[in-house]
Amino acid sequence: MNRIGSLFLFKPSKLLKRCSFARNNTSAFSTHQENEKEAGTLIFRILANGDSTVTVKKIQDGIKNSGILWKDPRLVNFRDRITTLLNKNEKEYDATDINLNDFLHILDDDDNKTLELMCKVFSKSCAIPNFQNFIKVIEKLYLKAANNMDGKVADYIPQLAKADPNLWGVSVCTIDGQRYSFGDTDQPFCLQSCVKPIAYAVAVSDYHASTIHQYMGEEPSGLYFNALHLNTEDKPHNPLINAGSIVICSLIKPELPLADRFHYVLDNITELCGREQVGFDNTVFLSEKETSYRNFAIAYYLMEKDCFPPNTQLEPTLDFYLQLCAITATCESASVAAATFANGGVSPLFEHQKRLLGPVAVRNTLSLMHSCGMYDYSGKFAFHVGLPAKSGVAGGLFVVVPNVMGIMCRSPLLDEKGNSVRGIQFCEELVKHFNFHIYDDLHHSIKKSNPRNLQRELTDLELSLRKVGRRLFNYASDEDDLD
Numbered sequence: 001m002n003r004i005g006s007l008f009l010f011k012p013s014k015l016l017k018r019c020s021f022a023r024n025n026t027s028a029f030s031t032h033q034e035n036e037k038e039a040g041t042l043i044f045r046i047l048a049n050g051d052s053t054v055t056v057k058k059i060q061d062g063i064k065n066s067g068i069l070w071k072d073p074r075l076v077n078f079r080d081r082i083t084t085l086l087n088k089n090e091k092e093y094d095a096t097d098i099n100l101n102d103f104l105h106i107l108d109d110d111d112n113k114t115l116e117l118m119c120k121v122f123s124k125s126c127a128i129p130n131f132q133n134f135i136k137v138i139e140k141l142y143l144k145a146a147n148n149m150d151g152k153v154a155d156y157i158p159q160l161a162k163a164d165p166n167l168w169g170v171s172v173c174t175i176d177g178q179r180y181s182f183g184d185t186d187q188p189f190c191l192q193s194c195v196k197p198i199a200y201a202v203a204v205s206d207y208h209a210s211t212i213h214q215y216m217g218e219e220p221s222g223l224y225f226n227a228l229h230l231n232t233e234d235k236p237h238n239p240l241i242n243a244g245s246i247v248i249c250s251l252i253k254p255e256l257p258l259a260d261r262f263h264y265v266l267d268n269i270t271e272l273c274g275r276e277q278v279g280f281d282n283t284v285f286l287s288e289k290e291t292s293y294r295n296f297a298i299a300y301y302l303m304e305k306d307c308f309p310p311n312t313q314l315e316p317t318l319d320f321y322l323q324l325c326a327i328t329a330t331c332e333s334a335s336v337a338a339a340t341f342a343n344g345g346v347s348p349l350f351e352h353q354k355r356l357l358g359p360v361a362v363r364n365t366l367s368l369m370h371s372c373g374m375y376d377y378s379g380k381f382a383f384h385v386g387l388p389a390k391s392g393v394a395g396g397l398f399v400v401v402p403n404v405m406g407i408m409c410r411s412p413l414l415d416e417k418g419n420s421v422r423g424i425q426f427c428e429e430l431v432k433h434f435n436f437h438i439y440d441d442l443h444h445s446i447k448k449s450n451p452r453n454l455q456r457e458l459t460d461l462e463l464s465l466r467k468v469g470r471r472l473f474n475y476a477s478d479e480d481d482l483d
């Protein structure tokens with residue numbers, strides 16, 4: 001075997017220094033540091049499966065099977081330590097063997113973040129434990145919807161009319177950062193109205209929610225998204241239709257120059273998307289601006305009815321609104337943003353559980369998405385699908401399964417209400433299969449499967465790792481009784 005005996009090249013790792021206990025006697029460890037060593041050893045034993053070494057390929061496969069991508073930003077130091085340890089670049093090290101001591105070394109961080117993630121992965125404690133089974137179903141639903149050619153591409157924004165009707169992609173990202181994508185998921189497209197919940201959440205994070213709601217309601221309008229209509233108090237019905245979103249734009253950092261206001265929102269969206277692909281489509285912006293008579297009419301109407309804060313200027317506000325609609329993302333990057341909403345505003349991908357949005361902003365946004373996110377189809381969608389979602393005219397459908405995962409679907413074929421036909425079909429099938437509808441019975445239903453639960457027993461090693469992982473990192477226990 002091609003064992004790497006290079007440990008002496010490195011400073012003795014924290015996990016190694018702290019304990020010299022025999023591997024088979026791990027249950028007697030009592031201190032935190034001993035638990036760390038025990039956890040690392042158990043992960044190694046799970047991977048090695050009786051051998052005295054593991055290959056990097058095995059480590060990579062174990063991580064990938066759990067749904068965590070090898071390129072995940074939380075693994076950056078782990079990957080670097082492997083490269084340094086083996087003194088080879090990534091392409092060459094697949095079959096290289098690593099022994100226990102070296103393995104403990106590459107797991108070793110000052111803040112234990114690698115160990116925490118690896119404990120979750122190898123004790124099957126991520127949000128969806130059997131991720132491979134789960135994505136097999138997602139793929140079936142994706143392929144089924146791909147056959148649906150109903151609907152048509154939006155043409156009221158000239159540039160959008162050029163979209164390829166065949167494009168279809170679905171990306172999922174769980175609150176633990178388990179990810180999978182099917183179809184056309186790496187091509188940027190305009191978020192359009194999918195940006196509205198994000199703009200609202202950013203505004204609520206800046207102000208108190210009650211300040212925002214002095215300017216608009218929280219009721220569905222029951223009307224088309226660009227209806228020239230206000231509620232009985234002469235305010236926009238909610239922040240997820242054009243009138244409400246234009247007012248939201250007037251409230252975001254009004255004291256700053258427009259360039260800084262745009263940059264502020266773009267920056268927030270980039271963080272929410274895990275710093276993955278986010279951009280701006282100037283062609284769509286210009287194309288929409290030239291033809292945006294309805295949005296101008298709405299803005300003048302809002303001005304007439306005194307819906308804006310004092311000193312709001314109509315044209316820059318409308319420009320800002322149209323610029324936000326022209327922000328682009330991919331299904332892959334936007335699914336991370338959806339997962340951040342599913343995770344209460346905390347990024348699933350950044351180390352240290354980075355909070356990007358306040359919990360009130362997230363809860364408000366999800367409530368509004370649930371009741372108003374699908375234009376005048378919102379009631380039916382809430383009834384049949386029961387998940388907060390927001391659609392956009394470029395065919396995006398931004399969906400949140402609270403406390404489980406985010407989904408971004410994209411297909412430019414829209415129904416007469418302006419929602420993605422395939423996106424809706426996918427969501428309807430999703431909740432037929434899994435108990436994700438928020439009013440589904442989580443405990444007694446036998447018809448639907450619950451992917452939050454393990455569908456097979458844990459091995460003894462996995463069970464021991466779960467116990468020690470929970471002792472170390474306090475992550476919530478599920479219904480498996482560990483004691």
Ligand SMILES: NC(=O)CC[C@H](N)C(=O)O
Nearest residue numbers: 192193225242325392393
């Ligand atoms: N539903 C949408 O995606 C609408 C957004 C589009 N920019 C508009 O204002 O008309």
